[in-house]
Amino acid sequence: MNKALKISLIILSVLLVSFAVFFISGKIKPKKAGISIETTPSSMVFINGVQVGKNPYTGTFDPGEIDLKLVPDANDKPLIIFETRLLLSSGIQTVVKREFGETIDASGGEIISFEKTGEANPSIAVVTDPDSAQISIDGKAYGFAPYKTSQVSASAHQVAVSLNGYLERTVNVKTISGYKLTLIVKLVKDLNKLEPTPVPTATPKPEAKVEILPTPNGFLRVRESSSTSSQEIARVNPKDIFILIGESEDKSWYKIEYRTGQFGWISSQYAKKLN
Numbered sequence: 001m002n003k004a005l006k007i008s009l010i011i012l013s014v015l016l017v018s019f020a021v022f023f024i025s026g027k028i029k030p031k032k033a034g035i036s037i038e039t040t041p042s043s044m045v046f047i048n049g050v051q052v053g054k055n056p057y058t059g060t061f062d063p064g065e066i067d068l069k070l071v072p073d074a075n076d077k078p079l080i081i082f083e084t085r086l087l088l089s090s091g092i093q094t095v096v097k098r099e100f101g102e103t104i105d106a107s108g109g110e111i112i113s114f115e116k117t118g119e120a121n122p123s124i125a126v127v128t129d130p131d132s133a134q135i136s137i138d139g140k141a142y143g144f145a146p147y148k149t150s151q152v153s154a155s156a157h158q159v160a161v162s163l164n165g166y167l168e169r170t171v172n173v174k175t176i177s178g179y180k181l182t183l184i185v186k187l188v189k190d191l192n193k194l195e196p197t198p199v200p201t202a203t204p205k206p207e208a209k210v211e212i213l214p215t216p217n218g219f220l221r222v223r224e225s226s227s228t229s230s231q232e233i234a235r236v237n238p239k240d241i242f243i244l245i246g247e248s249e250d251k252s253w254y255k256i257e258y259r260t261g262q263f264g265w266i267s268s269q270y271a272k273k274l275n
Contacts, residue, residue: 033088122175226253
């Protein structure tokens with residue numbers, strides 16, 4: 001074999017290898033990953049810091065992690081912005097649903113995503129916020145979040161999430177062989193079951209009282225009104241103590257309860273306040 005022929009064979013081999021690599025790499029290029037977003041009310045959608053549209057939104061991206069931000073449309077009340085990081089899988093659509101609220105407790109929704117496992121059977125993992133929620137699949141109670149099971153078929157399922165004090169949420173999902181389906185559920189607080197805010201009980205003021213002082217004649221007249229010309233209705237003795245009901249504007253008369261349910265006026269000159 002002459003030298004020229006050897007060189008030609010080498011060049012041909014290199015070209016064949018290059019073509020094979022190009023062909024194979026084109027064939028095994030991963031499929032795009034999909035994402036579907038629905039929110040109430042509508043919102044602007046940002047992915048990796050770039051606004052890509054408004055919802056309802058669907059789009060395709062290269063498989064891998066993305067940063068998602070949903071900014072609710074202007075409202076008469078401020079609503080909480082939603083931000084999260086998602087893993088998008090090749091050939092699979094990730095679903096995001098969000099209901100915006102004025103507070104975190106009033107905001108809810110779910111995220112359905114998939115991750116390839118290489119195992120024959122599908123699996124479901126459920127994460128809730130707050131955690132420890134009861135997980136039921138197809139009407140059967142399984143456990144508490146965070147929860148994972150591979151005892152499911154590759155088909156449609158209904159997942160119910162419930163927790164005392166929160167609104168129950170039901171999500172329809174479809175598992176796929178060889179993938180783990182992760183369901184993240186944000187529960188909304190049940191405002192009808194909130195404990196009422198205790199109303200502070202006012203501390204009653206201690207009753208003001210007066211003590212009768214010694215008088216020149218050994219007793220003190222109780223009059224119908226705050227005047228010396230008013231009719232005498234009773235007499236009280238020094239050292240007697242009575243509940244103080246009120247005072248005249250010039251502070252010269254005290255109104256007392258001299259008997260249960262009976263009231264009259266005494267001169268403040270011969271009485272002193274005890275409280």
